[in-house]
Amino acid sequence: MYVDNSATSPLNPQVLDAMIPYLKEEYGNASTLYFLGIKAKRALQKARHQVAQLINAEDDEIIFTSGGTESDNTAIKSIVLKQLKHKTPENPKNHIITTQIEHPAVLNTCKFLEEYGYEITYLPVDKDGLINLKQLENAINEQTILITIMHSNNEIGTIQPTKQIGEIAHKYNIPFHSDAVQSVGKIPVDVKEQNIDILSLSAHKINGPKGIGALYVKKGLTLPPLIHGGGQENSKRSGTENIPAIVGLGKAAEIAHENLEKTMKHNQQIRDALIEKITTQIPDSYINGSLKHRLPNNVHIRFSGIEGESLILKLAQKGVYAATGSACSTHNLQGSHVLAALQIKPALSHGSLRLSIGPENRLEDVDYIVDAIVETVEYLREISPLWDN
Amino acid sequence: MYVDNSATSPLNPQVLDAMIPYLKEEYGNASTLYFLGIKAKRALQKARHQVAQLINAEDDEIIFTSGGTESDNTAIKSIVLKQLKHKTPENPKNHIITTQIEHPAVLNTCKFLEEYGYEITYLPVDKDGLINLKQLENAINEQTILITIMHSNNEIGTIQPTKQIGEIAHKYNIPFHSDAVQSVGKIPVDVKEQNIDILSLSAHKINGPKGIGALYVKKGLTLPPLIHGGGQENSKRSGTENIPAIVGLGKAAEIAHENLEKTMKHNQQIRDALIEKITTQIPDSYINGSLKHRLPNNVHIRFSGIEGESLILKLAQKGVYAATGSACSTHNLQGSHVLAALQIKPALSHGSLRLSIGPENRLEDVDYIVDAIVETVEYLREISPLWDN
Amino acid sequence: MDYTQKVIENYTNPQNTGVIEDADGEGTVGNPVCGDIMTIYIKVDENENIEDIKFSTFGCGAAIATSSMITQMAKGINIDEAYEITRNDVAEELGGLPAVKLHCSNLAADALQKAIENYKKERN
Amino acid sequence: MDYTQKVIENYTNPQNTGVIEDADGEGTVGNPVCGDIMTIYIKVDENENIEDIKFSTFGCGAAIATSSMITQMAKGINIDEAYEITRNDVAEELGGLPAVKLHCSNLAADALQKAIENYKKERN
Numbered sequence A, B: 001m002y003v004d005n006s007a008t009s010p011l012n013p014q015v016l017d018a019m020i021p022y023l024k025e026e027y028g029n030a031s032t033l034y035f036l037g038i039k040a041k042r043a044l045q046k047a048r049h050q051v052a053q054l055i056n057a058e059d060d061e062i063i064f065t066s067g068g069t070e071s072d073n074t075a076i077k078s079i080v081l082k083q084l085k086h087k088t089p090e091n092p093k094n095h096i097i098t099t100q101i102e103h104p105a106v107l108n109t110c111k112f113l114e115e116y117g118y119e120i121t122y123l124p125v126d127k128d129g130l131i132n133l134k135q136l137e138n139a140i141n142e143q144t145i146l147i148t149i150m151h152s153n154n155e156i157g158t159i160q161p162t163k164q165i166g167e168i169a170h171k172y173n174i175p176f177h178s179d180a181v182q183s184v185g186k187i188p189v190d191v192k193e194q195n196i197d198i199l200s201l202s203a204h205k206i207n208g209p210k211g212i213g214a215l216y217v218k219k220g221l222t223l224p225p226l227i228h229g230g231g232q233e234n235s236k237r238s239g240t241e242n243i244p245a246i247v248g249l250g251k252a253a254e255i256a257h258e259n260l261e262k263t264m265k266h267n268q269q270i271r272d273a274l275i276e277k278i279t280t281q282i283p284d285s286y287i288n289g290s291l292k293h294r295l296p297n298n299v300h301i302r303f304s305g306i307e308g309e310s311l312i313l314k315l316a317q318k319g320v321y322a323a324t325g326s327a328c329s330t331h332n333l334q335g336s337h338v339l340a341a342l343q344i345k346p347a348l349s350h351g352s353l354r355l356s357i358g359p360e361n362r363l364e365d366v367d368y369i370v371d372a373i374v375e376t377v378e379y380l381r382e383i384s385p386l387w388d389n
Numbered sequence C, D: 001m002d003y004t005q006k007v008i009e010n011y012t013n014p015q016n017t018g019v020i021e022d023a024d025g026e027g028t029v030g031n032p033v034c035g036d037i038m039t040i041y042i043k044v045d046e047n048e049n050i051e052d053i054k055f056s057t058f059g060c061g062a063a064i065a066t067s068s069m070i071t072q073m074a075k076g077i078n079i080d081e082a083y084e085i086t087r088n089d090v091a092e093e094l095g096g097l098p099a100v101k102l103h104c105s106n107l108a109a110d111a112l113q114k115a116i117e118n119y120k121k122e123r124n
Ligand SMILES: Cc1ncc(COP(=O)(O)O)c(C=O)c1O
Pocket: A006, A007, A066, A067, A068, A069, A070, A072, A103, A105, A150, A152, A153, A154, A179, A180, A181, A182, A202, A203, A204, A213, B238, B239, B240
């Protein structure tokens, strides 16, 4: 039972079917002249349209990238490069506003920029995981060149008020980038309605292939590329087009778009059942992050007295594949920066569990998952010195 | 008859077979804890080893990227970022040496850096397409931070003397990057023997998948990443690992490595037959680039009196898929910068044809290809005002 | 935009290629954008209709297609009418041209006008 | 490096978990690196051999596995010998630990030493 769809999601067989011809006979290069090239170019156009539709953009506002991480890097670094040309000693144009709970693709890009003299405001969030719009507005200054705030959070699923963030950004003529990697296909994402100027998305989170993503850049906003070369993607992102993956992203976007209503209902039903059953059956278990402004496919719970890695490993033995916010499961042994931003103490954030729902999960599986969690938590509490049996 | 393998090459069915499990059931994330993640991590390790073997590197000197273009960009921009920290007003550390015949991934990255105050030396080449080592050494100055010279050229197939270039670079303690996208799998590439510190390669040129490549960085040379995020690839290139494509690159590298001798012989036989037959059957046809220092799979010929795009289109109608260096076939209507560097006049470089051989081409097909070319050149000369019948 | 079916037909099987040895008018133009070259030959009858027309070109697929198309459009009509054919007319007749290839249609239109001008000058 | 088969066995089915109510010695350590916590309880017989040993842990898979392993290694041997068990001994017995998880084996070794020290102090 795979409930780790926010980490990565299985490729939809329909998507793979759409890709296969381009992995086999249609291996052409979109820039060649003969028929193979023409077919590749058409496939590219179609996929661009499919992706644009998903977020209510125009086709030529979509740039294909190698994934969400590259999209985030491009958004931020391109703005920096662009502003470098306008910077003067009086106007260093070196301020960026983001939040404490961004994905590392944004956070570590910002930290990298700090090494080169950039000032970053990391907005805090409240205990629900939401930023404060007043604080955002107060953080803006003359040197602010970008506001980058995620659409929804990859750990706790909290959805930020993008529409209002965009309004504030535009009041001060600052571009607004939103990392919507976890939102697209899960909740309505509409760049026009939500005042988003630059947006990142990734295929492998919506049952598309890995290694492909897109960056939306609003028409009129010209950005220097992060990757230079042969002039593909209208010179905005060079490199031989990864046609099979692009076709896969297009198909995944189309399916996500068509099924959005259904998906939301499906996910929410399962999510609510999981939350309800787990919190009633397990004492001292608490939901992390807002219940109201939350992705329909995200369950994030902490259990006192236990540690997350052992929880995950035990669950995997029972066939339930999930994630944790525990420090012990990461390579750097730092606990979740998101849970820290929620002011949850390390000892408590350690015992966190993320279940992220996908189309393959069924309501009938909820009881199995809940039972596995209940048993495991009970076992680990039994052997825990921090739990009084 | 596809003879455009230097543009992109069909996926080897064995490679696709190796990828399929990772496109289907093995969709795990290399950083997750449970078994799916462990399988992904093992697949990653294996592929890294396969790639390392191909170029005689250590496994941990290989970084996976989204392709040759990203590898080239990373090599150059990472050196720039690293040196930014050491720059002083007296030592701007702003000089890079490259050649006039690089791939646009290198060339346009260098042009982009010029906009930000970098000085680039674009070394000329002789009429064979080779750089002059004396000129290289003379171009080095106190501010030189990188020498980036391609291993072999993607248009005319000329192979540069990397070993000697590396010796010169190291004499002055300058890192040497080589774009070996066209060389790997075609001729021996050995980073140790050839004194290469940073090397780019791309899977889709060796019958591997599109959208994946690698960067070799010699142990001890630490470079800041181009793409920041979750810390994948030992924090040298973040982004969820594209496991299916990485597995494909690994397999393609393994096959290329095992078959190198055979491939070289196969390609050279076909190449030499093509060159011999075309130049004897078509008057006023000339080989572009060195015959001696040349990729075994590259034929590059110019025909006076005709234009390349119409040549390519006519050949495609006869089922022969090739490329040209003609301005008219490109999106920007600038002729080949490589042929210009060889001092070939535009009117002559226009009528250029590149045949690039792959494992699917057979010696028996040479006559068909040659006949198609002879007929087409004759026809186009007939309707050309620049040809005296 | 790719080459249309009409364009493909016309460069695959170009009409009216070749030279008219005893042409009444002849016009050669070079394309400053890409360096390509084209010549159009016309034969004009007593009513000043274009009786025969041929072209030769050193140019891309679009150049061949537009030449082929313009010679078909011009054949049989009056030289004054033929003189009015614009590059847009040709592009339209071909179902459009990729943006980067629009300049190619200049070659054909200009060469035809030059040939007509040459005919008029010769006749006077 | 991933968890070895031995590690997996030991966190899947940890041996000697729990509390000894009438323990002769007891040691609790917190891991400064990650914040995890572990307690080891020992029961010592008249020959100063470890008769019984149990642990409880709030820790990762590696912490559980090393605890399980060290209790097996220490059971039945003399306390002075048990005192000499190092984190490397435990890691070795487990077939190795991922580099980032080496610190976890400290927990077990330290807790056992603390329990033995506690026993000695109590006895005196
Ligand atoms: C919110 C968010 N942003 C960015 C990324 C990075 O996307 P990718 O894995 O495609 O590089 C992820 C997922 O890893 C994510 O959840």
